[in-house]
Amino acid sequence: MSISISNISKSYKKVKAVQDISFDVNPGELFGLIGPDGAGKTTIFRILTTLLIPDDGTATVAGFDVVKDYKAIRKSVGYMPGRFSLYQDLTVEENLTFFATIFGTTIEENYDLIEDIYVQIEPFKDRRAGKLSGGMKQKLALCCALIHKPKVLFLDEPTTGVDLVSRKEFWEMLKRLQKKDITILVSTPYMDEAALCDRIALIQDGEILEIDTPEAIVNKFPKTIYNVGANNIYKLIKALQSYEHLYSVFPFGEFVHYTDKRDPFKTSDLKSYLENAGLIDISIDATQPNIEDAFMELAK
Amino acid sequence: MKKENVIVAEELTKAFGDFKAVNAISFEVKKGEIFGFLGANGAGKTTAMKMLIGISKPSSGTAKVAGFDVYSQTESIKKNIGYMSQKFALYDDLTVKENITFFGGIYGLSRAKIKEKREELISELGLENISNKLVGSLPLGWKQKLSFSVSLLHEPKIVFLDEPTGGVDPITRRQFWEMIYKAADQGTTIFVTTHYMDEAEYCDRVSIMVEGKIEALDTPKKLKEQFKVASMNDVFLKLARNIE
Numbered sequence: 001m002s003i004s005i006s007n008i009s010k011s012y013k014k015v016k017a018v019q020d021i022s023f024d025v026n027p028g029e030l031f032g033l034i035g036p037d038g039a040g041k042t043t044i045f046r047i048l049t050t051l052l053i054p055d056d057g058t059a060t061v062a063g064f065d066v067v068k069d070y071k072a073i074r075k076s077v078g079y080m081p082g083r084f085s086l087y088q089d090l091t092v093e094e095n096l097t098f099f100a101t102i103f104g105t106t107i108e109e110n111y112d113l114i115e116d117i118y119v120q121i122e123p124f125k126d127r128r129a130g131k132l133s134g135g136m137k138q139k140l141a142l143c144c145a146l147i148h149k150p151k152v153l154f155l156d157e158p159t160t161g162v163d164l165v166s167r168k169e170f171w172e173m174l175k176r177l178q179k180k181d182i183t184i185l186v187s188t189p190y191m192d193e194a195a196l197c198d199r200i201a202l203i204q205d206g207e208i209l210e211i212d213t214p215e216a217i218v219n220k221f222p223k224t225i226y227n228v229g230a231n232n233i234y235k236l237i238k239a240l241q242s243y244e245h246l247y248s249v250f251p252f253g254e255f256v257h258y259t260d261k262r263d264p265f266k267t268s269d270l271k272s273y274l275e276n277a278g279l280i281d282i283s284i285d286a287t288q289p290n291i292e293d294a295f296m297e298l299a300k
Numbered sequence: 301m302k303k304e305n306v307i308v309a310e311e312l313t314k315a316f317g318d319f320k321a322v323n324a325i326s327f328e329v330k331k332g333e334i335f336g337f338l339g340a341n342g343a344g345k346t347t348a349m350k351m352l353i354g355i356s357k358p359s360s361g362t363a364k365v366a367g368f369d370v371y372s373q374t375e376s377i378k379k380n381i382g383y384m385s386q387k388f389a390l391y392d393d394l395t396v397k398e399n400i401t402f403f404g405g406i407y408g409l410s411r412a413k414i415k416e417k418r419e420e421l422i423s424e425l426g427l428e429n430i431s432n433k434l435v436g437s438l439p440l441g442w443k444q445k446l447s448f449s450v451s452l453l454h455e456p457k458i459v460f461l462d463e464p465t466g467g468v469d470p471i472t473r474r475q476f477w478e479m480i481y482k483a484a485d486q487g488t489t490i491f492v493t494t495h496y497m498d499e500a501e502y503c504d505r506v507s508i509m510v511e512g513k514i515e516a517l518d519t520p521k522k523l524k525e526q527f528k529v530a531s532m533n534d535v536f537l538k539l540a541r542n543i544e
Contacts, residue, residue, distance in 0.1 A: 035469070036440070036441070036469030036470075036472075037440045037467035037468070038439055038440055039469075133341065133342050134341045135342075160466065160467065161466060161495065162341060162495070163339070163340040163341045163540075164533065164536050164537060164540070165536075165537060165540045166340070166341065168537065189466075189468075192533075204469065233481065233502070234478075234481035234482065234484070234485050237481070250471075250474045251474050251477055251478070251502060252498060253498045253501035253502075253531065253532070254501045292470045295469075295470055296470050296471050299469065299470075299471060
């Protein structure tokens with residue numbers, strides 16, 4: 001195992017940040033921790049990167065114990081924290097040289113690993129890190145986390161607040177890194193990114209709701225989901241919320257996702273109910289669940 | 301039925317030296333509309349929003365917000381709009397009640413009105429049991445919902461929401477949007493930025509900024525038709541990629 005966590009718990013005063021969490025990440029796997037703010041994702045990262053000692057449980061990274069062998073772990077992992085934590089007053093190149101030096105290596109030695117990321121920021125190599133745009137900061141931070149050729153890479157919310165285009169590029173970079181035999185643990189609050197991972201853990205309030213491949217998690221969804229549309233989404237939601245057979249209703253893009261307590265059921269009944277509620281242009285079509293549907297069902 | 305415009309911008313521009321962060325954008329937003337204001341990081345959204353809420357003077361162009369001029373009537377604008385962002389929401393070291401009272405005071409509501417609003421809001425959000433707790437101890441989702449309600453305390457004509465749902469869990473995110481729908485249904489105009497493309501679909505109309513300009517503006521349905529794609533996700537990617 002590249003990462004192995006057994007029954008880890010951690011509390012801050014009265015707040016239970018993570019409770020009895022266990023999971024394993026295989027070598028070369030791209031594993032996602034998917035959950036909202038406050039779910040405990042950062043606490044798990046800090047324990048695995050030896051910055052925080054768990055109250056209970058054990059964990060190993062690259063075969064080393066997170067408490068006993070912390071020094072060995074620090075040499076063999078790369079960590080990109082959620083908050084930008086490079087030296088703002090050093091230039092792009094100085095930051096990279098600095099991180100290479102403290103890990104006893106040089107930029108040249110592992111350049112192949114960062115090349116396709118670094119070339120994108122190289123035109124700005126004399127610019128101070130603090131003056132970079134969000135997307136460029138993110139790329140520099142990734143280069144700095146990779147420069148000593150880590151066995152395991154920890155990325156804590158690398159795409160939060162980043163626009164769709166940069167997010168897409170970032171995931172393409174991760175896919176390429178994975179091919180270079182680096183195990184990656186990545187967290188994200190964006191559920192659509194879950195599908196890009198080999199396996200994911202859905203996490204909320206310090207507990208794991210489910211661990212599996214994204215496909216398997218979606219396939220376990222217990223109900224048929226319907227895309228329901230109408231002329232006025234707000235009135236549609238209100239009408240569905242007072243429908244006696246409602247199981248759940250959530251807005252999803254231009255439609256709402258509706259599930260019924262009866263499964264299967266006659267959609268024509270629902271249609272006439274909605275018509276009586278004064279809605280027009282009603283459409284009801286079965287659709288596939290996605291990770292967000294699964295998360296919401298599990299978090300209920 | 302033709303509704304009045306509550307935001308009108310014409311050729312609105314903000315330059316920093318030679319760089320035009322916002323480059324002659326023109327658009328209108330109607331009363332009760334949910335207007336999505338999208339764009340990549342650095343496209344100029346925040347700069348444009350700052351001009352509209354009266355905290356940054358435009359370099360050129362004109363804009364009226366709630367009927368007031370963005371050059372000369374910024375104080376009136378501030379009284380007639382609500383604002384909420386992920387970065388600044390509420391005071392963590394004040395309780396739920398204290399935050400409501402404080403912001404009610406800032407917005408110039410009378411004591412009686414603040415009391416009435418405070419009770420109404422606490423019961424609507426179901427916060428009775430925690431109304432004396434510090435806001436800092438609440439989960440993010442609750443904070444965001446409370447923060448949105450607080451931005452509506454003075455019954456503004458328009459409320460500006462800057463990435464209101466970042467990092468929020470999917471259920472709360474949807475409850476948040478139900479609150480937005482409700483406010484819009486009652487006639488409040490919603491001006492919202494987001495990185496969640498499914499949320500773009502919830503908007504009546506969406507504008508997409510690319511490098512300081514509005515490159516697309518229409519209903520989500522028409523934008524998808526125009527770009528011949530199935531989702532707003534793809535509209536966004538197509539626009540941003542094509543420009544590069």
